[in-house]
Structures are given as C-alpha cells and as structure tokens.
Amino acid sequence: DAGVTQSPTHLIKTRGQQVTLRCSPKSGHDTVSWYQQALGQGPQFIFQYYEEEERQRGNFPDRFSGHQFPNYSSELNVNALLLGDSALYLCASSSGQSYQETQYFGPGTRLLVL
C-alpha cells in the first residue's frame, strides 16, 4: 500500500515565478492538508481540502491556492514567488470521516526560490 506521495522532490524557481506541487493521498483517504516548513521550524498549516473544497485555511496569503481532484489528489499553487517561500512543503492525508482521524505525511517537496 503506497503511502502519501509528492512530486517533485526538489524544485528551484526564481522570484516572481509560479509553482505547482502535487500530492497523492494514502489509499482510502479523502482529505489532503498542506503544510510549509521553513528551515529549523515546525510545519505550518496552509490549508486543507475535503470533497474538492477548501475546508480550513491557515494564515497564508492568497498567493497560496490549491485544488483537489475527484480522485482526491491535490495541488498546491504558489504565485509571485518570494525568497521567503523557500521551504519544505508537506502534504498530509487523512480520512474525512471524523475530526479525530490521523494525518499521515508525505516526504515533502523542497522548494528553493532564488
């Protein structure tokens, strides 16, 4: 059983560009959450998707947007990249059946903005 997968593993962009990161949830999961982890910090919640809708959002600007597809996979888009967007981007999946379900994380995508 494949766990949460993310692509690409690494990415280099320049300021002002746009980036799309992808996530496939663990089999049987229908909820995807995205987190940003800056160097030396804990992950910070960006948003969560369930039934193709954004269900919760953290304190991130509108430059960060997402999408969930009917097969539950998800994309994270970041527009107008800033140097400060350099981070490890983590995707986590869970079952949306109840609020007590456990989130399982993927390996992450490391984004470097030059």
Add this chain to the structure above:
Amino acid sequence: DAKTTQPTSMDCAEGRAANLPCNHSTISGNEYVYWYRQIHSQGPQYIIHGLKNNETNEMASLIITEDRKSSTLILPHATLRDTAVYYCIADFGNEKLTFGTGTRLTIIP
C-alpha cells in the same frame, strides 16, 4: 502559537528507554495528544496518539496524566535510528495541526 511546550533537546543512551515530556495545560476536552517525529529532511512520521488513557503500539507508549495537562512519550529501547525531532501536538487530529519546534532527541551509542 503552539499549544504545547517541550524541551528543546534531549540525549538518551542506545538501548535505554527514552522519555520525552510534553506540557499541554490548555488542551480542551476533545483534543487528542499526537506525537510525530521527523528524521532529517523527511516528512513527519506518525507515532501514537491518545485522548485520556495510556496507549501503546509497536513504536512507543504514551502516558497521559489524569488531568490531561501533560504527557510522556516512551521509546522503550532506543536505537540510533530513533534520533529525530519529536513533536507533541494537542489538536483534533483531522484538522489543522499546530506544530511547535519539538524536541531534538539524540541517541548516544
């Protein structure tokens, strides 16, 4: 801000039990205590979670105080592969998880 406080770092000898404390004095009645760990540059790995009762699985044991204001994660026989940053989280598991900076556990050979 994180809803938990943990020591910044700890050392443990290989083969001994590693006991990682966590304070969550403002935890609400329905919030769970979750533990994850993150080995260098990898995604966080789920370890264990609990509500009120002590829990044990193949990786660790979780001891939660009766007043639920603190907990301890126990790795019974630490190995070098247990060296990681350990995060204690008090949240509803399927909603936004609030991570702090965690405890950097180093297993000493």
